[in-house]
Amino acid sequence: MANYTDILETQHALEATVLDKISRFEAQLKAEVPQTSNSMTKLDEEFQEFKSHVHSVLGLLQQQIAAVAGVLDNIEMRHRRKYLLFNGIPEDINPTLEDFIVQILRDRFEFKELSKKMIAVCHRLGKPVEGKCRPVLLRFTEPTLKSDVWRKKTALKGTSYSMAEFLTRHRQSLFMLARKRLGTRRCWTTDGNVIVKLSDGTIQRVFTNKDLDHFVPGNAETPAIVSQASPTSGTSEARTKSKRSGRTKK
Structure with missing residues (x-):
């Protein structure tokens, strides 16, 4: 089954096709029928009314797809919150992958009792690629252990390893766009939420590229990402400083 991103892309393609055909028909109609004709005047009025109706329907369809996409993204992220991604783990390690991860967590994170x-x-994750280390997907039996490990992720500083949350495609795109605009030190994620620190020091949580545009305007060359409905009643919630986010460290 196609995911919501594919559906959105299909809708955009359909919208472009419909609007292009409407524009072509309008130009052809004006070229072939005398502008002074009474019938042309009435026909033009009816056509403009139809054109306006099509725009309204397409706009409504966009909103509905965005709302559904937001719900699906939240559901998927709720499941992914249980996982962490380890990057930089060599493909040709001697012990088993689990043993290697456990040793890192014991030595660097000081979880001495971990087994x-x-x-x-x-x-x-993914198929082997020569010269690249595939990320390692990790889930602990206890959710609290995952949170403890994530809070101490700076323990990997100075090593070739790194850790990341297992974000959805939309949130990963949003996170990368935020880092491009603000820099890596002013953007991070917590429980699947994208957090940004603005120039005035305030901390905000962003859900869509529109939220990001509100706080940090981009430019015309900035690549667009999938626009989704915020998981709240509107963007006003995203623009309110989150106390929980404010307590989160980079």
Whole structure:
């Protein structure tokens, strides 16, 4: 089944086709029928009314798709919050992957009591690519352990390893766009939420590219990302400083 991004792209293509045909028909109609004709005047009025109706329907369809996309993204992210991604783990390690991860968490994160029994999922994502290390998807048996590990992610500083949350495609795109505009030190994620620190020091949570545009305007060359409905009643919630986010450290 196609995901919501594919559906949105299909809708955009359909919209472009419909609007292009309307424009072509309008130009042809004006070229072939005398402008002074009474019938042309009436026909033009009816056509403009039809054109306005089509725009309204397409706009409504966009809103509905965005709303559905937002709901689906929230559902998917709720599941992904249980996971972490480890990057930079060599493909040709001698011990098992689980043993290697456990050793890192014991040595760097100081979780001395950690064992393989506390890991529910540990495997690489994607197909092998020569010269690249595939990310490792990790899920612990206890959600609290995942939170403890994520809070101490700076323990990997100075190593070739890094850690990231398992974001959805939309949130990953939003996160990368935020980092492009604000820099890596002023953008981070917490529980799947994209957090930004503005120039005045305030911390905000953003859900869509429209939210990001409100806080940090981009330019015409900035690549667009999938526009979705915020998981709240509107963007006003996204523009309100989150106390929880304010307590989050980069």
